[in-house]
Amino acid sequence: MASSKDLTRLLTGLSLVANEFVKRSSPPDFQTLFKNALLSATDLSGITKGNLRQFSNPPPPSSSHHATASDSVVFFTDHASSQSHSAAAAATTTTNVDDVDHLSSEANRRQSPDANVGDVAVQITEDLRSAKTADEAATAAEVAPALPVVRKRRPRERKVPATPFSRALGFAGLGAGLAWGTLQESAKRLAFGTPNLQGNQSAFSPFLSESNAERLALALCRMRGAALKIGQMLSIQDESLVPAPILAALEIVRQGADVMPKSQLNQVLNAELGPDWSSKLISFDYEPIAAASIGQVHQAVMKDGVRVAMKIQYPGVADSIDSDIENVKLLLNYTNLIPKGLYLDRAIKVAKEELSRECDYKLEAANQKRFRDLLAGTDGFYVPLVVDAISSKRVLTTELVNGIPIDKVALLDQETRNYIGGKLLELTLKELFVFQFMQTDPNWGNFLFDEVTKTINLIDFGAARDYPKRFVDDYLRMVLACANGDSDGVIEMSMRLGFITGEESDVMLDAHVQAGFIVGLPFSKPGEYDFRSTNITQSISHLGATMLKHRLTPPPDEAYSLHRKLSGAFLACIKIGAVVPCRKLLLEIYKHHKFGDENEILSSGSVSA
Numbered sequence: 001m002a003s004s005k006d007l008t009r010l011l012t013g014l015s016l017v018a019n020e021f022v023k024r025s026s027p028p029d030f031q032t033l034f035k036n037a038l039l040s041a042t043d044l045s046g047i048t049k050g051n052l053r054q055f056s057n058p059p060p061p062s063s064s065h066h067a068t069a070s071d072s073v074v075f076f077t078d079h080a081s082s083q084s085h086s087a088a089a090a091a092t093t094t095t096n097v098d099d100v101d102h103l104s105s106e107a108n109r110r111q112s113p114d115a116n117v118g119d120v121a122v123q124i125t126e127d128l129r130s131a132k133t134a135d136e137a138a139t140a141a142e143v144a145p146a147l148p149v150v151r152k153r154r155p156r157e158r159k160v161p162a163t164p165f166s167r168a169l170g171f172a173g174l175g176a177g178l179a180w181g182t183l184q185e186s187a188k189r190l191a192f193g194t195p196n197l198q199g200n201q202s203a204f205s206p207f208l209s210e211s212n213a214e215r216l217a218l219a220l221c222r223m224r225g226a227a228l229k230i231g232q233m234l235s236i237q238d239e240s241l242v243p244a245p246i247l248a249a250l251e252i253v254r255q256g257a258d259v260m261p262k263s264q265l266n267q268v269l270n271a272e273l274g275p276d277w278s279s280k281l282i283s284f285d286y287e288p289i290a291a292a293s294i295g296q297v298h299q300a301v302m303k304d305g306v307r308v309a310m311k312i313q314y315p316g317v318a319d320s321i322d323s324d325i326e327n328v329k330l331l332l333n334y335t336n337l338i339p340k341g342l343y344l345d346r347a348i349k350v351a352k353e354e355l356s357r358e359c360d361y362k363l364e365a366a367n368q369k370r371f372r373d374l375l376a377g378t379d380g381f382y383v384p385l386v387v388d389a390i391s392s393k394r395v396l397t398t399e400l401v402n403g404i405p406i407d408k409v410a411l412l413d414q415e416t417r418n419y420i421g422g423k424l425l426e427l428t429l430k431e432l433f434v435f436q437f438m439q440t441d442p443n444w445g446n447f448l449f450d451e452v453t454k455t456i457n458l459i460d461f462g463a464a465r466d467y468p469k470r471f472v473d474d475y476l477r478m479v480l481a482c483a484n485g486d487s488d489g490v491i492e493m494s495m496r497l498g499f500i501t502g503e504e505s506d507v508m509l510d511a512h513v514q515a516g517f518i519v520g521l522p523f524s525k526p527g528e529y530d531f532r533s534t535n536i537t538q539s540i541s542h543l544g545a546t547m548l549k550h551r552l553t554p555p556p557d558e559a560y561s562l563h564r565k566l567s568g569a570f571l572a573c574i575k576i577g578a579v580v581p582c583r584k585l586l587l588e589i590y591k592h593h594k595f596g597d598e599n600e601i602l603s604s605g606s607v608s609a
């Protein structure tokens with residue numbers, strides 16, 4: 001029902017604008033302010049405005065460069081400079097000659113000229129929709145729950161709000177828009193009654209209405225940066241736990257952000273790579289293959305003919321991580337949706353650190369090279385090469401790879417899905433327990449399955465981190481205790497790792513141990529674990545509420561990214577309906593693991609296969 005609390009929310013949203021005024025020593029001129037206010041006002045009425053992408057070709061950057069008249073691809077055809085620039089690129093790049101040769105041959109092997117990732121994914125979805133034979137229909141029915149009906153959004157071209165002020169204003173507009181949506185929904189419920197959705201969904205607050213969820217999603221797509229990243233993290237959730245309208249809105253967020261206009265894109269490229277950046281390329285496609293949370297990705301062809309993906313960071317997002325997250329926190333606070341036991345401040349601190357690392361593409365390049373080395377001898381995985389000569393702190397150029405994103409492999413045959421599920425779990429266990437270095441962003445788009453080579457192409461290493469040896473040793477002991485149903489072992493290791501203090505109530509300890517056993521279930525029995533018939537996520541969510549209520553300490557810092565990744569790996573197996581010999585994979589790791597402190601063995605628990 002419309003209440004004074006809703007009005008307070010509306011005012012809190014608007015007060016963000018006022019706050020920003022007070023904080024700023026030099027307020028913007030009134031014309032800009034008026035324009036921004038208008039933009040926010042437009043957003044209040046649905047936040048759905050924005051120009052659809054229309055790529056008109058600009059005048060060529062110099063006389064030696066030519067734009068095609070037909071589409072978004074611009075060709076740079078200066079032959080003389082092509083040779084010298086190609087040589088310069090080869091000289092400055094840190095990849096060695098073997099790597100460059102390898103890059104060319106790998107690229108030829110992997111890049112089928114006409115197909116791109118999106119096409120394949122769309123094709124699969126189309127196949128599902130148009131299944132005609134009984135077999136196809138049966139397969140479609142089998143995978144149907146794994147593919148929610150998604151409303152496709154046409155990408156909008158909108159400038160990234162790049163200054164702290166324009167970003168704060170965007171959040172203020174969103175805050176006010178959400179409050180307005182809440183008022184509308186409350187009024188609707190007053191007149192027509194609370195909608196009777198399935199399960200307990202009718203109990204959701206009017207804040208979580210369908211229109212508010214969509215409003216939030218579209219605003220995040222326009223803002224991009226840290227806020228969108230958080231939305232995308234939330235979007236990787238089990239369908240059975242999240243109400244359908246919210247899930248649909250989060251899917252919008254997951255599909256990608258709005259697109260930077262060409263002028264803004266060129267500004268970033270010139271500033272990062274110098275005005276002659278195009279001299280290293282044969283062509284550059286101004287239509288992005290993806291608009292992600294922190295940057296958008298474009299295809300280009302290098303002078304040696306190799307196709308590459310250039311990830312170009314949105315301006316201003318790196319400098320506004322702190323303020324973006326504070327604004328998200330403000331929004332969350334006045335929704336009253338955050339339970340106390342979430343220790344939001346701690347989670348926010350960790351998120352800020354992770355996001356600032358992700359904005360440093362030099363760090364990402366280093367992570368990617370490290371993973372490439374670590375996985376060099378492992379069958380079934382491929383990490384694309386980094387092209388240092390066309391990379392900087394805000395631009396990352398890597399070899400272009402093909403593949404179907406993991407969430408879209410549901411229509412492939414069972415054997416292939418089992419293979420992919422097994423490979424994903426093998427990789428996850430290896431990263432943590434063998435490499436002690438993990439890519440912690442479980443976004444399904446980061447794993448591209450190439451059907452021809454049966455290889456999972458891995459991309460996006462911005463969120464990679466090391467785990468200390470002692471943490472890894474104890475975590476492995478804890479996972480084994482969970483798998484073996486050993487409650488003393490779970491409690492002992494959880495205390496050592498900092499998940500509990502030991503002073504918790506019996507209710508909390510019991511919930512903690514039960515949650516551990518549920519997560520350990522796939523590893524508990526010899527043979528194959530069938531992720532198609534699991535209810536891990538539902539069981540955990542019941543215990544989660546108890547744990548949030550009775551928790552005495554936030555989880556250790558390492559746990560945030562780690563648990564995001566582990567649950568991402570499980571959810572991927574559930575989503576694709578894989579059947580995986582989980583215990584065998586775990587015991588294989590355990591058998592070869594060298595514990596740092598050999599004397600300290602797990603108090604109980606067997607390692608029988």
Ligand SMILES: Nc1ncnc2c1ncn2[C@@H]1O[C@H](COP(=O)(O)OP(=O)(O)OP(=O)(O)O)[C@@H](O)[C@H]1O
Nearest residue numbers: 290292293294295297309398399400401445459460
């Ligand atoms: N080397 C590549 N080959 C093919 N496609 C790529 C490559 N690099 C990036 N992409 C495409 O661009 C998308 C976004 O790239 P990436 O995940 O690296 O960006 P990000 O900003 O870290 O994204 P996110 O917000 O998902 O974390 C990928 O999902 C993929 O579709």
